Amino acid sequence: MGKKTIVPIGPYHPLLEEPEFFKLYCDGETVVDMEWETGYNHRGIEKICESKTFEQVFYVVERICGICSTSHPFAYANAVESIGAVEIPVRAKLIRSIIGELERVHSHLLWVGLAGHFLGYNTVFMWAWKYREPVLDMFEIITGNRNSYAMFTIGGVRRDIDENKASQLIKVLEDVKIKTDLLVGAVMDDPVIHARLKGVGTLTAKDIHDFGAVGPTARASGVDIDVRRDDPYAAYDMVNWKVITVKEGDVFAKAEVRLLELYESISIINQCLQLLKKEKEGDIKAKVREIPAGIGIGHAEAPRGEVFHFVKSDGGNSPVRHKIRAPSYNCITTFRRSCIGGTISDAAIATAAVDPCYCCTERMIQVYDHNSGKRTMSAAELIKLSQQKTEELNKQFSAKDRS
Amino acid sequence: MGIKENCFKKSLWVFHLSAGSCNNCDIEILDLLTPRYDVERFGMKLVGSIRHADVLLVTGIVTKKTKARVLEVYEQAPKPIIVIAVGTCPCTGGIFTSGYNFAGPLDKVIPVDAYIPGCPPKPEAMLAGIVKLLSQPPKSGNPRTTSEAQP
Numbered sequence: 001m002g003k004k005t006i007v008p009i010g011p012y013h014p015l016l017e018e019p020e021f022f023k024l025y026c027d028g029e030t031v032v033d034m035e036w037e038t039g040y041n042h043r044g045i046e047k048i049c050e051s052k053t054f055e056q057v058f059y060v061v062e063r064i065c066g067i068c069s070t071s072h073p074f075a076y077a078n079a080v081e082s083i084g085a086v087e088i089p090v091r092a093k094l095i096r097s098i099i100g101e102l103e104r105v106h107s108h109l110l111w112v113g114l115a116g117h118f119l120g121y122n123t124v125f126m127w128a129w130k131y132r133e134p135v136l137d138m139f140e141i142i143t144g145n146r147n148s149y150a151m152f153t154i155g156g157v158r159r160d161i162d163e164n165k166a167s168q169l170i171k172v173l174e175d176v177k178i179k180t181d182l183l184v185g186a187v188m189d190d191p192v193i194h195a196r197l198k199g200v201g202t203l204t205a206k207d208i209h210d211f212g213a214v215g216p217t218a219r220a221s222g223v224d225i226d227v228r229r230d231d232p233y234a235a236y237d238m239v240n241w242k243v244i245t246v247k248e249g250d251v252f253a254k255a256e257v258r259l260l261e262l263y264e265s266i267s268i269i270n271q272c273l274q275l276l277k278k279e280k281e282g283d284i285k286a287k288v289r290e291i292p293a294g295i296g297i298g299h300a301e302a303p304r305g306e307v308f309h310f311v312k313s314d315g316g317n318s319p320v321r322h323k324i325r326a327p328s329y330n331c332i333t334t335f336r337r338s339c340i341g342g343t344i345s346d347a348a349i350a351t352a353a354v355d356p357c358y359c360c361t362e363r364m365i366q367v368y369d370h371n372s373g374k375r376t377m378s379a380a381e382l383i384k385l386s387q388q389k390t391e392e393l394n395k396q397f398s399a400k401d402r403s
Numbered sequence: 404m405g406i407k408e409n410c411f412k413k414s415l416w417v418f419h420l421s422a423g424s425c426n427n428c429d430i431e432i433l434d435l436l437t438p439r440y441d442v443e444r445f446g447m448k449l450v451g452s453i454r455h456a457d458v459l460l461v462t463g464i465v466t467k468k469t470k471a472r473v474l475e476v477y478e479q480a481p482k483p484i485i486v487i488a489v490g491t492c493p494c495t496g497g498i499f500t501s502g503y504n505f506a507g508p509l510d511k512v513i514p515v516d517a518y519i520p521g522c523p524p525k526p527e528a529m530l531a532g533i534v535k536l537l538s539q540p541p542k543s544g545n546p547r548t549t550s551e552a553q554p
Contacts, residue, residue: 051501
C-alpha cells in the first residue's frame, strides 16, 4: 500500500444541497476506503410527533423531507389507519395514489437533472428541471402548494380532484411523457454518458441483500422489490403496472430504472384518473372518531424506496411512540460497496446514484466509536471545508499517511 | 453611497447553506436557477465558497450540530455580507421549535438582514424578498454596512 490521501467532502459543499460529510481515503486516484458522517439535519421529529395530535403529525412528517413530502404522510396514514382498522373511501384511495405517483414523477425528474449536473451535463439539469415545472404547477392547482402538499388526513384526503383539474392533469402528463421520451433519448443514446456511467458504482444483488437497500437502488441490481406491489395500499391493486427491474446494478442501470418508472407512474395516474371519473361524486374522507390503543405499521414506496412508519397509540390523542425509517438510511450504507475501488471522480456520481436524502435519514447527533467510546467526529477537522468549496471537488489536500 | 453599498447593486453571488432543512427550500432555491425563473440573467449565481459570496442564504432550523458550522461559515464570509433567512424554519423555527435539537432561530445565531417566510416560499417570493432588501436604504447598525459585525 502506498501513501494514502484523505479527501474530505462537506458538510457544506457545492455537490449536494444538504450538509453531510464524506471522508475518502485515496491511493492515487483510487478510493480505498471511505467514511461518512451524517446527523447535521437531525431535528428530533419522532419526539416532536409525540407532542402532537394524530391529525397534526401529518404536517410534521411531511417536513421530514421536502422532495418526498407525500411518502411520509402516506406511510403514517397507513400506520394509523391500521391501528383503527379504518376503511378509506375508494375516491380517497385513488387521489392518494395520484398524488404519490405525481410526486414520483417530479422526484425522478429532479434526480435526472441533478445527475446530469454532477456529470457536467448542465443542459440535462436545465431541461429536466424545466420539464418538472408543469408538474409542480399541477401540485399547486390540486393541493395549493408546490411542495409540502398537506393532502393527507386520517381516513382520506383533504382536497378533491374534480373534472377540470383531472383534464388539466392529463394534458400536463401527456406533455411530460413527450419530454421524458426526449430525456430518455438524450441519456440512453449518449456515448459519453455510457462511458461515464456503465460499470461505475456497481452493486450486485448480494450487496443489496447484505446492506438491505431498497427502492430503485435495489431494482437496478435485479432485486424485484416494490411495496406498491408486494403489500398493496391505496389504489395500487386497482391498476395495471409493472415493477421495473434492471440487472446490471451500475449507475446507468439506476438512471434507466428511474427514467422507465416515469412512464409507469404516468400510466398509473392516467388509470387512476379514469377510475376517478367512473367513481363520480363520493366521499373523500371516512369519519374517524378515535384511534384505539394498539400498534400500527405502515409502509409506502417513496421515490427512493420503502418508507416505514411505526406508530403506537394508548387510546389517547397523540402517538406515544413514533418510529420512522426512511429509504436513504438503508441505501447510504451501500456507498462503501459502490465507491471503494473506483476513482474519486466517480465517487460523486456513485453516491448521487442512490438519490440520498439526508434530511430523511438523520438519526443521531453524535457519533461514538464502538470500541473506545470516544467521539469520532471532530469539529475542527470538519470545518476546514468551507474554503475548499470550488468546482474543483477532486482537489486533494491535507495529505496524511495512514499506513 | 459608499463603496460597500455599491457592491450590492448588481450581480449578487449567493452562497447557500442548509442548516438543518427538509430540502424543500433548497430545491426551490435551485429552481431559481433553472429556465423558468433564471436568476442568472440578473448576474446572480450560486457559488461554491462563502469566500466568494455577497449573500448568504440560510435554510432550515439551526440544529445543535450545525450551529457551530453556521457561525464558522459566517465568520469566513467577506464582510459586509447580506444574510437572508429563507423559509419559516430559519425565521422562527416553525413546527420544530419544541424539538430537543433546536438551537434557536437564525437571528439568535447570526445577524439576519431579510426574512422570507413560507414553507417553502415560492421562487417568486424569494426574488421579491431580495428586491425589497436591495431597494431599501441601508440602515445604520445594519450588519451589512458594518464590517466588524460580530455574531
